[in-house]
Amino acid sequence: MNKFQNAVYQFMLGRYGSDQFNVFLVILAIVLMILNLFFIRNSFLSAIVWLILIYSLYRIYSRNIYRRRAENDKYLSIIQPIQKRISMIKKNREDHEHKYFLCPECKQTVRVPRGHGKITITCPKCSHKFDKKS
Structure with missing residues (x-):
């Protein structure tokens, strides 16, 4: 062999x-x-x-x-x-304390706490600011 x-x-x-x-x-x-x-x-x-x-x-x-x-x-x-995108959906389903978003500029995953209403998120990688509902 x-x-x-x-x-x-x-x-x-x-x-x-x-x-x-x-x-x-x-x-x-x-x-x-x-x-x-x-x-x-x-x-x-x-x-x-x-x-x-x-x-x-x-x-x-x-x-x-x-x-x-x-x-x-x-x-x-x-x-x-x-x-x-599939990973993002999975993370949002599993983690009940945080919500996950993709930065529109660099596609970096950003985690924010849930239940704070509409917030301005600053991407840690490219410093782009975007508004989302947590």
């Missing part, structure tokens, strides 16, 4: 491997495959699933690390605002 592990390790040297974008592609392919299997039954959608999976494998075994990293960074820059 040790020989096999060494062979796989040698094969993967200098290759990109998996990242967040690859995980997204595989999950997207699985969701589309399930939709195609039970609801849609379309050969065109099946071809798209195969193309997504092939592209994912291409990214894993690619030696162009710079390009794959740039693709992942672009994906993260698209998904980060969505994740930040």
